[in-house]
Amino acid sequence: MSTETTVSEVAVQLEGITKRFPGVVANRDISLTVQKGHIHAIVGENGAGKSTLMKILYGMQRPDEGEIRVNGSPVTFHTPGDAISAGIGMVHQHFMLADNLTVLENVILGSEPRKRGLAIDFAAARKKIKDISDAYGLGIDPDVLVEDIGVGTRQRVEILKVLYRGARILILDEPTAVLVPHEVDELFENLHGLVREGITIIFISHHLDEVLKVADAITVIRRGTTVAEVSPEGVTARQLAELMVGSELPSPETRESTVTDVVALQVTGLTIGADGERKVLDDVTLTIHKGEVLGIAGVEGNGQAELVEAIMGIRPSTGTVTLAGQEITSWTTLRRREAGIGYIPEDRHRHGLLLEAPLWENRILGHMKEKVNVRGWWINRKGARADTQRIVEQYDVRTPGIDVLASALSGGNQQKLIVGREMSGEPKLLIAAHPTRGVDVGAQAAIWDHLRTARAAGLAVLLISADLDELIGLSDWLKVIHRGTLVAEFDPATVTPEQLGSAMTGAGEEA
Ligand SMILES: Nc1ncnc2c1ncn2[C@@H]1O[C@H](COP(=O)(O)OP(=O)(O)OP(=O)(O)O)[C@@H](O)[C@H]1O
Numbered sequence: 132m133s134t135e136t137t138v139s140e141v142a143v144q145l146e147g148i149t150k151r152f153p154g155v156v157a158n159r160d161i162s163l164t165v166q167k168g169h170i171h172a173i174v175g176e177n178g179a180g181k182s183t184l185m186k187i188l189y190g191m192q193r194p195d196e197g198e199i200r201v202n203g204s205p206v207t208f209h210t211p212g213d214a215i216s217a218g219i220g221m222v223h224q225h226f227m228l229a230d231n232l233t234v235l236e237n238v239i240l241g242s243e244p245r246k247r248g249l250a251i252d253f254a255a256a257r258k259k260i261k262d263i264s265d266a267y268g269l270g271i272d273p274d275v276l277v278e279d280i281g282v283g284t285r286q287r288v289e290i291l292k293v294l295y296r297g298a299r300i301l302i303l304d305e306p307t308a309v310l311v312p313h314e315v316d317e318l319f320e321n322l323h324g325l326v327r328e329g330i331t332i333i334f335i336s337h338h339l340d341e342v343l344k345v346a347d348a349i350t351v352i353r354r355g356t357t358v359a360e361v362s363p364e365g366v367t368a369r370q371l372a373e374l375m376v377g378s379e380l381p382s383p384e385t386r387e388s389t390v391t392d393v394v395a396l397q398v399t400g401l402t403i404g405a406d407g408e409r410k411v412l413d414d415v416t417l418t419i420h421k422g423e424v425l426g427i428a429g430v431e432g433n434g435q436a437e438l439v440e441a442i443m444g445i446r447p448s449t450g451t452v453t454l455a456g457q458e459i460t461s462w463t464t465l466r467r468r469e470a471g472i473g474y475i476p477e478d479r480h481r482h483g484l485l486l487e488a489p490l491w492e493n494r495i496l497g498h499m500k501e502k503v504n505v506r507g508w509w510i511n512r513k514g515a516r517a518d519t520q521r522i523v524e525q526y527d528v529r530t531p532g533i534d535v536l537a538s539a540l541s542g543g544n545q546q547k548l549i550v551g552r553e554m555s556g557e558p559k560l561l562i563a564a565h566p567t568r569g570v571d572v573g574a575q576a577a578i579w580d581h582l583r584t585a586r587a588a589g590l591a592v593l594l595i596s597a598d599l600d601e602l603i604g605l606s607d608w609l610k611v612i613h614r615g616t617l618v619a620e621f622d623p624a625t626v627t628p629e630q631l632g633s634a635m636t637g638a639g640e641e642a
């Protein structure tokens with residue numbers, strides 16, 4: 132890159148952006164310059180203000196102060212529609228596609244091409260989608276239902292949706308959080324394809340290795356303000372993390388096994404799907420002991436969600452589930468939770484939180500019988516509030532208080548709240564689906580510490596994660612799920628991410 136840049140080479144310039152919410156300054160005098168045709172990464176701790184800044188650039192939030200320039204001209208956005216007209220598109224931290232519609236319907240929703248008689252011109256839409264998909268190598272089939280496609284493809288549909296609206300500047304808020312390594316590589320290939328066609332990409336990620344691999348420039352945000360602008364050649368992942376937190380990170384501790392021979396969870400022959408059909412879960416048998424973390428590796432959509440839902444009693448299945456020696460196969464989900472199963476769901480918005488309720492009410496959710504939350508027949512407001520305060524402190528949930536709505540927390544802080552809640556009340560078994568998804572590196576280490584401490588005290592954990600480092604680092608034993616069956620197992624002390632990755636795609640026979 133030449134060091135001299137002219138105005139025409141700058142796609143986005145933010146100057147002095149400040150945004151206040153009740154009790155928090157989310158953005159404070161932020162400056163950011165993004166070169167045209169660059170992949171520009173934004174990193175920072177949970178709650179640092181990354182999503183807020185991007186929502187401002189996308190017209191979803193109005194800044195209290197500051198100026199936005201796009202392609203050299205000052206702009207004021209009142210709605211995302213204004214940003215779209217200026218060629219800016221955003222793919223959000225949480226997916227926003229409708230499951231029960233096709234890819235085509237999702238893509239054109241809100242900007243349907245019309246024929247002269249005002250009927251929707253599906254043929255034109257289909258052609259345009261195919262053209263965009265081909266031009267950027269996205270490989271999208273417009274006529275499948277969104278519920279039938281995997282997360283990697285959903286991600287590409289979200290990208291296609293903004294390209295369809297003419298975006299030349301693309302904002303991706305944590306696009307890789309839900310992807311397994313080979314899907315991340317595919318996404319990055321797509322991004323390089325887009326950049327070659329002159330598109331500018333701003334992307335947020337907590338995976339600093341990825342950031343270093345793919346970004347042309349990196350901006351670090353700490354506590355609402357820009358603290359550094361670095362080039363990926365000049366820093367290591369560790370240095371980047373230290374810039375984010377403003378101090379040195381502790382080194383990871385060595386681990387020792389705490390596995391006992393007392394069985395906490397026994398699952399036998401768990402199956403979902405009728406005879407003759409392909410089963411989404413096929414004869415899964417596994418044992419987890421007290422003090423043991425069993426990790427399940429797999430590409431998303433291979434039965435992990437179904438396994439979890441069967442153990443939780445959310446989805447009907449055949450087979451048996453035994454918790455601490457007691458068969459619970461016919462129990463309701465509520466009864467299972469009350470018997471001591473903590474549950475960190477994969478979709479924190481759909482199953483983990485009531486977004487429009489304050490934090491302390493979210494503390495009670497699903498834990499209606501836990502001691503701190505009840506007094507006799509009644510909700511114990513005071514107890515629940517005090518315990519929410521404890522979670523906020525122990526799990527470092529960054530919030531102005533426990534009365535704010537869950538929707539006002541940043542994504543990673545929502546996750547920390549759920550983890551803290553599910554670890555409360557000394558569960559016997561924790562089912563943790565992507566427990567640190569969207570959580571920054573410092574908070575991830577803290578959550579791992581909490582899990583290890585609970586494990587040492589006898590907690591059994593079923594860990595499902597797309598993050599192979601997390602699976603290898605936290606698990607005492609690993610199993611690989613592929614097309615609904617457990618196909619391989621590994622000792623995390625000796626397995627490499629490459630071996631695990633190849634077993635996940637069904638290629639690994641070496642197990
Ligand atoms: N609608 C809102 N109302 C009140 N406070 C908000 C709102 N949106 C964000 N905040 C606050 O602004 C701050 C920045 O949040 P933001 O979502 O931008 O963080 P982030 O850097 O994207 O974090 P994460 O990595 O966890 O996604 C946080 O303290 C958050 O609680």
Ligand SMILES: [Mg+2]
Nearest residue numbers: 182224541542
């Ligand atoms: Mg965010």
